[in-house]
Amino acid sequence: MKRPTVLLPSLLLLAACGQPASPAAGGAGATLTPQATGRWVSGTYTGGAGARFYRLWVPGGYDGTGARPLMVMLHGCGQDGYDFAAGTRMNAQADARNFLVLYPEQGTAYNAFDCWNWFSTANQRRGVGEPALIAGMIGWVKANYRVDAARVGVAGLSAGAAMASIMGCTYPDHIRRVAAFAGVMYGAATTATGATDAMRSGSLYDPNGRGTACHGxxxxARRVVPTLVFHGTADTTVNPRNATQIVAQWAQTNDLAYDGADDGDVDATADASATGTACRSYTRSDYRNSATGGVVMQRYVIDGLGHAWSGGSTAGSYSDPCGPDATALTVGFFGF
Ligand SMILES: [Ca+2]
Ligand SMILES: [Ca+2]
Incomplete structure (x- = not known):
């Protein structure tokens, strides 16, 4: 069945696509995580920038005695938190490693296709719009649960990946790691038409300039934000060229954020690459800070993967079981 694009819709086929059979976790027949030990907490968060529904996965091992990492998962168009949890199996990782998972939800009241409105300049700045709302939601979790503030990361798919980079640029005090799957760079578009163009051909904006803007x-709150990038070579919804732009944008941002100087200690030339096979073949590239040696960006190019989460579950939409396990790799990259 043809599904709407996750980044920005071109079709009207979003109704109920890929919904899990049962949203209940841990119950008989639950499709999310058969061995789930945690629980869902959900509600509506209301802050100065508006209100949105959220779902929070509290892992079974959480008892409030120690600060735990927080994973923020930003879904793509036509998805919701349950669907995204099912497709990524992130909650199973959360139960295994004892971290919280927050799934902010967009909702059709704010975008007819449930897309985060990343292509609007009103949502590309700190203190306003959807970034402020998501940041407020993270603040709510921090206020109500014991969160290790140094280990908060945001991962997103497609439109959620676009918003993940925006969160890294606007709230690096909250967000310490970014993972962008089948997404676009910060400020890749400033209009809906531009969004379609960026998806089709790559952003017309200069990634270096966008990297400088992100740093600005x-x-x-400026700081280096390590970033993980995933993209399939067969993604016909979001041109893989966008992944190159994401790396270049974050290279420039992190070059500036590291020492305030645009001197190339972080750049978009890979320092090491390796190939492997995990159902699909892939190439992993590491981008290091030449001053510290630390990996600042890491990129996976996955052969033959379409517009989907790699190594996920068909219990959710836009997820391909074949390919390296993007969920486990994200958890590892984030240090959870
Ligand atoms: Ca520098
Ligand atoms: Ca530079």
Whole structure:
């Protein structure tokens, strides 16, 4: 069945596509995580920038005695938190490693296709719009659960990946790691038409300029934000060229954020590459800070993967079981 694009819709086929058979976790026949030990907490968060529904996965091992990492998962168009959890199996990782998972939900009241409105300049700045709302939601979790503030990361798919980079640029004080799957760089578009163009051909904006703009948006909260990038070579919804732009944008941002100087200690030339096979063949590239040696960006190019989460579950939409396990790799990259 043809599904709408996750980044920005071109079709109207979103109704109930890929919904799990049962949203209940841990119950008989639950499709999310058969061995789930955690529980869902859900509700509506309301802050200065508006209100959105959220779902929070509290792992079975959480008892409030120690601060735990927080994974923020931003779904693509036509998805919701349950669907995204099912397709990524992130909650199973959360139960195994004892971290919280927050799934902010967009909702059709704010975008007819449930897409985060990443292509609007009103949502590319700190303190306003959807970034402020998501940041407020993270703050709510921090206020109500014991969260290790140094281990908060945001991962997104497609439109959620676009928003993940925006969160890294606008709230690096909250967000310490970014993972972008089948997405676009910060500020890849400033209009809906531009979004379609970026998806089809790559952004017309210069990634270096966008990297500088991202760093500017960080303001006094500036810091290096390690970023993981995934893209399939057979993604016909979001041109894989966008992944190259994401790496280049974050290279420039992190070059500036590291020492304030645009001197190339972080750049978009891979320092090491390796190939492997995990159902699909892939190439992994590491981008290191030449001053510290630390990996600042890591990129996976996955052969033959379409517009989907790699190594996921068909219990959710836009997920391909074949390919390296993007969920486990994200958890590892984030250090959870
Ligand atoms: Ca530098
Ligand atoms: Ca530079």
């Amino acid at each position: 948006e960080m303001g006094g």
